[in-house]
Amino acid sequence: MNLLQAIFLGIVQGITEFLPISSSGHLVILQKFLALKDVELLFDINLHLATLLAVIIFFWKDLLKINKKMIFYLVVGTLPAVLVGLFFKDAVEKSFHNFNLAAITLMMTGVLNFITDKKLEPKNKPATRSLSTKSSFIIGIWQAIAILPGISRSGATVFAGITQKISREEAFKFSFLLSIPAILGATVLELSDLEFTSPINRPIYLVGFLSSFIFGLLSLKFFSYVIKKAKLEFFAYYCFILGGMALLLYN
Numbered sequence: 001m002n003l004l005q006a007i008f009l010g011i012v013q014g015i016t017e018f019l020p021i022s023s024s025g026h027l028v029i030l031q032k033f034l035a036l037k038d039v040e041l042l043f044d045i046n047l048h049l050a051t052l053l054a055v056i057i058f059f060w061k062d063l064l065k066i067n068k069k070m071i072f073y074l075v076v077g078t079l080p081a082v083l084v085g086l087f088f089k090d091a092v093e094k095s096f097h098n099f100n101l102a103a104i105t106l107m108m109t110g111v112l113n114f115i116t117d118k119k120l121e122p123k124n125k126p127a128t129r130s131l132s133t134k135s136s137f138i139i140g141i142w143q144a145i146a147i148l149p150g151i152s153r154s155g156a157t158v159f160a161g162i163t164q165k166i167s168r169e170e171a172f173k174f175s176f177l178l179s180i181p182a183i184l185g186a187t188v189l190e191l192s193d194l195e196f197t198s199p200i201n202r203p204i205y206l207v208g209f210l211s212s213f214i215f216g217l218l219s220l221k222f223f224s225y226v227i228k229k230a231k232l233e234f235f236a237y238y239c240f241i242l243g244g245m246a247l248l249l250y251n
Contacts, residue, residue: 003204010208012053014214014218015219018217020112020154020223021106025151052183053216056180070177079137081142103247107244110237114118116163120232131174150243169227
């Protein structure tokens with residue numbers, strides 16, 4: 001891997017990790033389109049740590065004010081993904097080599113985005129519910145489903161929050177607070193598979209980390225703006241087009 005490829009992969013990771021367009025789906029499709037070899041596991045961990053840092057910095061004020069009730073909701077919301085990661089790890093890993101599955105599920109993400117866009121409440125209409133144990137668990141189930149490549153974690157969890165009639169701001173914030181234990185958990189699982197067999201190319205890892213971090217922050221800022229303006233239909237069209245093109249060109 002050279003510096004340009006590291007920057008490119010960092011940018012893709014930073015943008016797609018937080019926008020509702022599936023970073024894993026993009027990785028599977030880009031590997032096919034660009035004939036990329038499998039990304040080194042340690043480099044993938046490096047990019048995920050960069051996006052984790054982006055979330056922490058973006059939500060640092062909320063993290064400082066977090067209370068026991070929110071911690072409980074985060075634990076409840078994280079449980080489904082933990083169970084899937086522990087008991088279906090091999091099946092999930094195999095799904096990342098299924099190109100057609102990634103393309104189809106990416107279009108499913110488009111459907112979720114379209115429904116979310118239509119269900120976003122008007123700005124002058126208050127949400128009818130607050131976050132609860134039930135809604136946290138339902139959002140967590142959708143986060144677990146989003147372990148599949150092509151299903152956007154942010155898109156699925158925001159969809160779940162909105163359909164539970166939680167306000168757009170609360171759904172957005174909980175979705176990304178929930179991403180912190182999710183990214184940490186995925187990183188721990190990846191580290192368990194890691195074998196240090198070759199030296200680390202520090203410049204390549206550094207530029208990958210920085211590009212993923214910077215574009216992760218930018219995509220978080222952009223998505224928070226999109227949620228306020230209720231314009232998720234454009235992400236839906238993008239997912240439909242990319243997933244459909246992938247199926248047409250490689251089948």
